[in-house]
Amino acid sequence: MVGLAFGWTLLGTLRALVAPEMIAHRATPPISDVARGALALVAYGLYFTFAELVGSVWPDVARALAQTRLVSNGLSWTTIAFVSVVNPFYAGSRPKADAHSRYSIAPVRAHANAQGHGCVGYRRDLNMRAILFAMVAAMWLIVGGTASAASARQDIAGTWQGTLDGPRMLRVVIQISKAADGTLAATMHSIDQTLTPIPINSIKLDGANLSFMVDALHGKYEGTVSVDGASIAGTWTQREPRTLVLQRASERTAWPLDPSPHTVRFVTVDHDVKLEVLDFGGTGRPVVLLTGFGANAHVFDKFAPKLTPEYHVYAITRRGFGASSAPATGYSADRLGDDVLEVLDQLKINRPVLVAHSVGGQELSSIGSRHPEKVAGLVYLDAGYAYAYYDPELGELGIDVNDLRKKLDTLQSSRLTEQAALARELLTTDLPRFERDLQGVQKDAEVTPAAMRALQGDPQQPVAKAIGAGVQKYSQLTVPILAIFAIPHDPGPVFAAEPEKRAAFEARDVEKYGAQAAAFEKAMPNARVVRLAHASHDVYRSNEADVLREMDAFISTLPP
Numbered sequence: 001m002v003g004l005a006f007g008w009t010l011l012g013t014l015r016a017l018v019a020p021e022m023i024a025h026r027a028t029p030p031i032s033d034v035a036r037g038a039l040a041l042v043a044y045g046l047y048f049t050f051a052e053l054v055g056s057v058w059p060d061v062a063r064a065l066a067q068t069r070l071v072s073n074g075l076s077w078t079t080i081a082f083v084s085v086v087n088p089f090y091a092g093s094r095p096k097a098d099a100h101s102r103y104s105i106a107p108v109r110a111h112a113n114a115q116g117h118g119c120v121g122y123r124r125d126l127n128m129r130a131i132l133f134a135m136v137a138a139m140w141l142i143v144g145g146t147a148s149a150a151s152a153r154q155d156i157a158g159t160w161q162g163t164l165d166g167p168r169m170l171r172v173v174i175q176i177s178k179a180a181d182g183t184l185a186a187t188m189h190s191i192d193q194t195l196t197p198i199p200i201n202s203i204k205l206d207g208a209n210l211s212f213m214v215d216a217l218h219g220k221y222e223g224t225v226s227v228d229g230a231s232i233a234g235t236w237t238q239r240e241p242r243t244l245v246l247q248r249a250s251e252r253t254a255w256p257l258d259p260s261p262h263t264v265r266f267v268t269v270d271h272d273v274k275l276e277v278l279d280f281g282g283t284g285r286p287v288v289l290l291t292g293f294g295a296n297a298h299v300f301d302k303f304a305p306k307l308t309p310e311y312h313v314y315a316i317t318r319r320g321f322g323a324s325s326a327p328a329t330g331y332s333a334d335r336l337g338d339d340v341l342e343v344l345d346q347l348k349i350n351r352p353v354l355v356a357h358s359v360g361g362q363e364l365s366s367i368g369s370r371h372p373e374k375v376a377g378l379v380y381l382d383a384g385y386a387y388a389y390y391d392p393e394l395g396e397l398g399i400d401v402n403d404l405r406k407k408l409d410t411l412q413s414s415r416l417t418e419q420a421a422l423a424r425e426l427l428t429t430d431l432p433r434f435e436r437d438l439q440g441v442q443k444d445a446e447v448t449p450a451a452m453r454a455l456q457g458d459p460q461q462p463v464a465k466a467i468g469a470g471v472q473k474y475s476q477l478t479v480p481i482l483a484i485f486a487i488p489h490d491p492g493p494v495f496a497a498e499p500e501k502r503a504a505f506e507a508r509d510v511e512k513y514g515a516q517a518a519a520f521e522k523a524m525p526n527a528r529v530v531r532l533a534h535a536s537h538d539v540y541r542s543n544e545a546d547v548l549r550e551m552d553a554f555i556s557t558l559p560p
Contacts, residue, residue, distance in 0.1 A: 155229060156184075156205060159254050160246040164236060166451060168492065168536075172236075173255060174246060176203070188214055189257055193295055210234070240450060260301030262315075266323075269342035273325040276317040277343055282308030285376065285555065286349045289315040290340065292358025292383075292538075293467070296322025299357075303540050306548055311555070314352075316343055318363075320463035331463065332470030333387070337366030341374060353555055355379040357540060359467070361388030365474035372479045376558050379551060380483040382539045384520045384529075390473040391519040397437040399471055404430055440512065447505045451494050481527035482554040484547060485517040486535035528554060 157178040164170045173189040175197075186200040203212035208225045210232055221244065223234020229248070236244040249255070261281070266274040278297045287307055289300045297315035304313045317324040318336055330336075340363055344352065353376050356364045361383030368378050380388060386396030407430060411422050488509035495502035514531075521529040530550055536542035 156210065156225060156232075159249040160232060161249045161255050162244050162246040165243040166492075171255060172244060172246075173249075173257065174200075186212060191255060191257060193299065240453075258298065258301070260298070260305065262301070262304070264323075267343050267346050269319075269339040270327075270330060273319055273327055273330065273339075275319060275325070275339060275343060276323040277347070278304075278315040280304040280308055280313040280315070282310070282312045284311045285558075285560075286352035287311040287313050287555075288340070288344070288349065288352045288354050289313065290354065290356035290360035290363055291315070291318065291321070292356075292360055293464070294321060295357075296324070298322070300540075303544065306544070307551075310552065311353075314343075314347070314349065316340060318360075320466070326463065328462075329466070331466035333362040333366045333472040333474075334370070335470070336467075337363045337370070340367060341371065344374065351376045353377045353379060353558070355381065355551070356383045357381040358383050358537065359387055361385065362471065362474070364388060365477060366472070368477045368479045368481075369474050372477075375479055377480040377482070377554065378477070379554065380481065381547065382484060382486045382535075382537050384483040384485060385513075385516055387471050388474060389477075389516075389520045389523060390475060391516070391523070392433070394515055394519060395433045395437050397441060398468055399473065400430070400434050400437050402469060402471065404434055443508055444512075447501070447508045449494050449501070452491065475523065477524060478526060480554070480558055481524055482530070482550060483517075483520055483524075483527050484530045484532060484539055484550060485513060486537060486539050486542075487513050487517060487531045488534065489513070490534045490536045490542065492536070 157176050160174040160176065162172055164172055170190055170192045173191055174186055175189070176184060176186040178184055184203045184205060186203045187197040188200055189197055198214060198216055200212045201215045204210070205225075209222070210225055211220065211222045213220045217238055219236060219238035221234055221236050223232040223244070223246065225232050231248065232246040234244060234246070235241045247253075262278045263281075265277050265279065267277050268274050276297060278300075280300075289297070289304060291297060291299055296317040298317075300315045304315060307313045316339075319330060319339060320326045330339075340354070343349070351374065354364050354367065356379070358381075361380050364378045364380060364383065365388045367375060386394070386399055390396065390399060404426075407422060407426060411419055411426070414422065488506040491502060491505055495505065517529055517531060521527060528550075530546075532539060532543050532546055535546075540547045
């Protein structure tokens, strides 16, 4: 019906705006209303056929055609209203011709001469029609622009992508779908951290304002859709607000969610526990990559292929993260190490070189200290901290809190004679060490800006608490070791305009982590310790060439 109205009003408007004097030169009467309707239906049918044909080949063009159809509908009804006002005006102002002179121009000229206008009245009539034509054109442009903008803003279904601003630039992909009843649903992909879709629990579009909540991350997003519907400017808040501008992605510009060449399998390592294992292929000695906290094996999608020319490369997602099972228990360091050993056994990976990033260092130390015969060597990528090697002189807050809590519980439930001995140990050793830990926390807080603190994981998240409670002390390893430390760490752009604060941050970083690297090197004569200045914690990304060079040199010294 709207299409018919569009055709009818278009032809009707043209007829109203074209002077009847011009029609007089035709040999036949004006197009009848029935003919107008028929032409409109044919035109609209051809339009839909063309739209469907184009849509099957070029979806983006189809979306534009759909918006054009909405615009035409709005313009149709605008024109109906306008012509309803214009036609009566002309009906009353133009002289009526008799039946036998309906198509004659003479009555019009006679009327003009009688009024004393002559040809002037005729030209004035044409001028009025030109003005009215311009008015109609302007109204079409105004209504068309408004309808097009509203349509683009309302149509947010599709793929959106952007880079989260901050010290660690992370790419985010948002996929939005729209149900038949207009309900929106969406998922989030943090493609630099995990390929597992993160559910968006609620999403709302109010005019041009878009908002959604991600309960799994305790985060929310609030943004404004641009007039052309091509971008959304907003803020992602996860303890601290960070700018996130999303761009509508096409099939050509969309970031691939899993671009790396690998096969995926799941290996059962415990009762109802399966781990995701990626096989990147390659030939030569096996190399197995272990992730840091909160990540999955796909964080190595770009790094692993650089190793495959020389090695057969695997990567494992630990329990509790990514696509691996997330049981309520089983997060002690030795249990996590056993998970890795189970993967090696089931896939028949013989004496690999284990490579771990960050907290994955505890799995390396667990395996290296208990089963050195099962590995050819260990590589710590900024992973040789207290969870991998504990120095009692340096201590570490998390480990020391666990020990102190256990001793206080024992003190409370012991007899007096046992309490006396335990009290001496607490006063001479544990409490002074704990005091040093607290002083270290104060120093860290003084030099660490809020933007960096916001990037830390939620310590109350169940898996995080379980891993923190399961940290163990490792002190002696006999297998060959390569330990790469980032000292001082690169803080990113947070100190770009504050060189003095950056210097204070780096000085504290060298004091704290430099001491750990020195203790690791002293306790492990079998270890090669490499310090990379101003590397990021993700050292395999920030200093990829350095890491690859050191790994190749280290692995070349290992016995077959």
